[in-house]
Amino acid sequence: MTMRLFVPRDAGAVAVGADDVALALERAAATRGIAVEIIRTGSRGLYWLEPMVEAATPQGRVAFGPVSTTEAAAVLDAITSDSPHPLRLGVADEIPWLKRQTRLTFARCGVVDPRSMEDYRQHAGYRGLERALSLTSDAILAEVAASGLRGRGGAGFPTGIKWKTVAQTSADRKYIVCNADEGDSGTFADRMIMEGDPFVVIEGMTLAGIAVGATKGYIYIRSEYPHAVAAMNAAIAAAKRAGYLGERLGGSGHRFELEVRVGAGAYVCGEETSLLESLEGRRGIVRAKPPLPAHKGLFGKPTVINNVLSFAAIPFILAGGAKAYADFGVGRSRGTMPIQLAGNISHGGLFETAFGITLGELVDDIGGGCQSGRPVRAVQVGGPLGAYFPRALFDTPFDYEAFAARDGLIGHGGVVVFDDSVDMSRQARFAMEFCAIESCGKCTPCRIGSTRGVETIDRIRRGERVTENIAVVEDLCATMKFGSHCALGGFTPYPVMSALKHFRQDFGPAPTGLQAAE
Amino acid sequence: MTAPYEPWDEKRGADIIAEHAGLEGATLVILHAVQEAFGYVPEPAIPMIASALNLSRAEVYGVFTFYHDFRKQPAGRHVLKLCRAEACQAAGGDRLAARAEARLGIALGNATADRRVTLEPIYCLGLCATAPSALLDGRVIGRLDDAGIDALVAEAQR
Numbered sequence: 001m002t003m004r005l006f007v008p009r010d011a012g013a014v015a016v017g018a019d020d021v022a023l024a025l026e027r028a029a030a031t032r033g034i035a036v037e038i039i040r041t042g043s044r045g046l047y048w049l050e051p052m053v054e055a056a057t058p059q060g061r062v063a064f065g066p067v068s069t070t071e072a073a074a075v076l077d078a079i080t081s082d083s084p085h086p087l088r089l090g091v092a093d094e095i096p097w098l099k100r101q102t103r104l105t106f107a108r109c110g111v112v113d114p115r116s117m118e119d120y121r122q123h124a125g126y127r128g129l130e131r132a133l134s135l136t137s138d139a140i141l142a143e144v145a146a147s148g149l150r151g152r153g154g155a156g157f158p159t160g161i162k163w164k165t166v167a168q169t170s171a172d173r174k175y176i177v178c179n180a181d182e183g184d185s186g187t188f189a190d191r192m193i194m195e196g197d198p199f200v201v202i203e204g205m206t207l208a209g210i211a212v213g214a215t216k217g218y219i220y221i222r223s224e225y226p227h228a229v230a231a232m233n234a235a236i237a238a239a240k241r242a243g244y245l246g247e248r249l250g251g252s253g254h255r256f257e258l259e260v261r262v263g264a265g266a267y268v269c270g271e272e273t274s275l276l277e278s279l280e281g282r283r284g285i286v287r288a289k290p291p292l293p294a295h296k297g298l299f300g301k302p303t304v305i306n307n308v309l310s311f312a313a314i315p316f317i318l319a320g321g322a323k324a325y326a327d328f329g330v331g332r333s334r335g336t337m338p339i340q341l342a343g344n345i346s347h348g349g350l351f352e353t354a355f356g357i358t359l360g361e362l363v364d365d366i367g368g369g370c371q372s373g374r375p376v377r378a379v380q381v382g383g384p385l386g387a388y389f390p391r392a393l394f395d396t397p398f399d400y401e402a403f404a405a406r407d408g409l410i411g412h413g414g415v416v417v418f419d420d421s422v423d424m425s426r427q428a429r430f431a432m433e434f435c436a437i438e439s440c441g442k443c444t445p446c447r448i449g450s451t452r453g454v455e456t457i458d459r460i461r462r463g464e465r466v467t468e469n470i471a472v473v474e475d476l477c478a479t480m481k482f483g484s485h486c487a488l489g490g491f492t493p494y495p496v497m498s499a500l501k502h503f504r505q506d507f508g509p510a511p512t513g514l515q516a517a518e
Numbered sequence: 519m520t521a522p523y524e525p526w527d528e529k530r531g532a533d534i535i536a537e538h539a540g541l542e543g544a545t546l547v548i549l550h551a552v553q554e555a556f557g558y559v560p561e562p563a564i565p566m567i568a569s570a571l572n573l574s575r576a577e578v579y580g581v582f583t584f585y586h587d588f589r590k591q592p593a594g595r596h597v598l599k600l601c602r603a604e605a606c607q608a609a610g611g612d613r614l615a616a617r618a619e620a621r622l623g624i625a626l627g628n629a630t631a632d633r634r635v636t637l638e639p640i641y642c643l644g645l646c647a648t649a650p651s652a653l654l655d656g657r658v659i660g661r662l663d664d665a666g667i668d669a670l671v672a673e674a675q676r
Contacts, residue, residue, distance in 0.1 A: 012644070012648050014658055015643075015648055015659055015661075047647035047648050048647070050648065184642070185603030185604040185642045187642075187646070188644035188646055188647065191644040223550075224643055224653075225643075225644060227658075261543075261546070261547070262546075262547075262550060263585075264546055264549070264550065264587035264588060265587035266585050279543050280542075280543040281543035281544055281546055281547075281571070282543075283580050283581050299542065342605040342646030342649065343604065343608030343609055343646065343649060344610075345647070348647030348648070348649075349647045371609070384603070414646070416605045416646070417608060422608070427604070427607075430604070434603075434641070437641075438641075
């Protein structure tokens with residue numbers, strides 16, 4: 001009987017040797033005369049255990065990790081003889097880090113073969129579409145609204161309202177655009193799902209097309225993600241062949257076409273209007289709103305533009321019903337959030353869970369603290385535009401409003417952990433520098449403010465007139481926050497101001513008052 | 519090693535442009551295709567793209583210069599990109615970048631004098647849980663340490 005082995009093809013696993021491990025397993029099997037089938041899956045997201053190899057057994061899929069090429073043969077022997085091995089992790093689904101999660105969006109990621117439409121269908125794929133085809137478009141829109149899903153790209157705008165606006169706007173053409181320009185450092189959920197379960201993104205976009213009456217969709221993927229581009233293109237071709245894209249999709253009267261477009265290294269194109277400009281073949285300069293993309297979007301037509309994770313959440317909502325999704329979460333943050341633990345962290349990876357978990361649980365308990373073994377000093381949540389939080393704020397629940405109330409944001413769900421060797425004035429400087437490099441140049445607060453910000457923080461770091469220059473930085477931040485056109489200039493103050501507020505000692509000596517007479 | 523690029527050829531350039539000119543919003547698609555063939559976007563291609571898409575030269579030039587990916591001249595034989603974003607910074611990326619700069623004798627954003635290696639910053643490869651990470655000619659590498667970066671630099675110099 002052929003033994004079935006699973007080795008991730010995910011870029012994060014490949015970066016730590018998954019391709020070589022797959023090859024080593026194949027060779028070891030050949031020399032032992034064992035017939036093996038190696039299925040290249042996505043990643044389950046337990047990155048400290050990558051490359052993680054799984055073997056199909058009567059007990060379920062048994063995992064080993066992190067496997068190196070030198071250990072591959074011994075791991076294969078442990079599988080064939082069902083004997084203990086130091087890298088044996090037990091049945092994958094029972095690994096506590098995975099079992100604690102609520103995997104709705106990422107249920108299939110790391111489990112299925114991302115190139116196999118058959119695998120997708122066997123794992124509940126296209127059930128959302130099947131149910132949706134029995135509903136009116138109004139009923140689909142009502143389900144999405146009732147699920148409470150908010151845009152997972154960062155802004156958290158209710159998806160149902162966006163879709164309804166597009167549905168109600170009449171036009172000869174409408175578009176569905178998937179924002180896969182995942183530029184935030186510390187985030188990789190879009191990449192993982194595109195590489196590990198691309199059909200769920202296709203299904204979600206198809207459902208959006210049916211709901212609002214659009215027949216053409218674009219997935220705009222950043223050029224830094226070549227593996228995701230390849231995975232999405234392969235999946236689109238497979239969906240076409242299987243009749244799930246194109247004319248009369250899934251045997252219905254609907255038509256929907258999809259095309260991948262590749263970005264060219266501009267962070268600002270993650271901003272939705274800038275992305276639309278880029279898709280139209282122009283410089284990624286931010287557009288004024290209104291008009292909203294829902295009214296006048298791509299090529300001036302009504303456009304649904306959502307993040308990868310928003311589209312990927314839709315098939316579950318349509319298949320299981322809005323309530324099944326909305327039952328998870330807290331307050332106005334419903335459903336689950338795929339949280340990404342990154343940076344200097346022991347157990348980094350993707351942790352999908354209901355909203356409401358605290359930052360401290362995520363960093364200390366799930367993440368296991370710093371990989372360096374040193375104490376955690378700061379955590380940046382929400383990418384380069386997110387605030388730095390000290391330990392004192394670790395009781396903050398993961399929830400859009402709770403983070404906003406503490407001058408932070410959850411953004412796209414990235415959590416980057418720093419140990420006590422971090423210099424927070426340097427991080428503040430980097431935030432300004434990054435904004436200066438990536439500014440599209442349209443508005444003055446962002447374009448000039450960021451450059452002045454770098455210069456001023458440099459003066460502070462050199463110890464020049466620290467108090468006065470901190471006042472200048474604060475003033476610059478206020479101007480950028482309230483005067484910038486989009487979130488790039490508008491949110492860069494979050495990391496800068498949070499570093500100043502919570503880590504003031506890193507910006508030189510604090511102002512001394514009158515010395516007490518002794 | 520990066521794919522061996524073709525030398526600039528006007529006829530070949532025109533064919534590439536014509537192949538994609540019918541797409542909606544084709545400018546970026548064409549610039550990518552031209553760069554994939556020639557390793558950079560040769561200056562004569564700009565007015566050709568403009569004319570094929572009925573745009574002004576200024577408009578196409580503006581697009582070309584706006585995006586970090588497009589090159590005015592060919593890169594070195596190997597391109598080593600080091601992630602310089604926060605997750606990699608937290609995992610020691612700054613030190614590794616300085617080490618690579620010292621080994622190659624160039625600052626990030628430059629090519630070595632023998633045109634063997636171009637060293638560039640990249641802002642996030644999405645490998646943030648296996649940081650610090652790098653990209654050598656399209657190959658991703660994670661969990662880099664001093665020995666790892668030395669090996670990458672040596673490989674790029676070959």
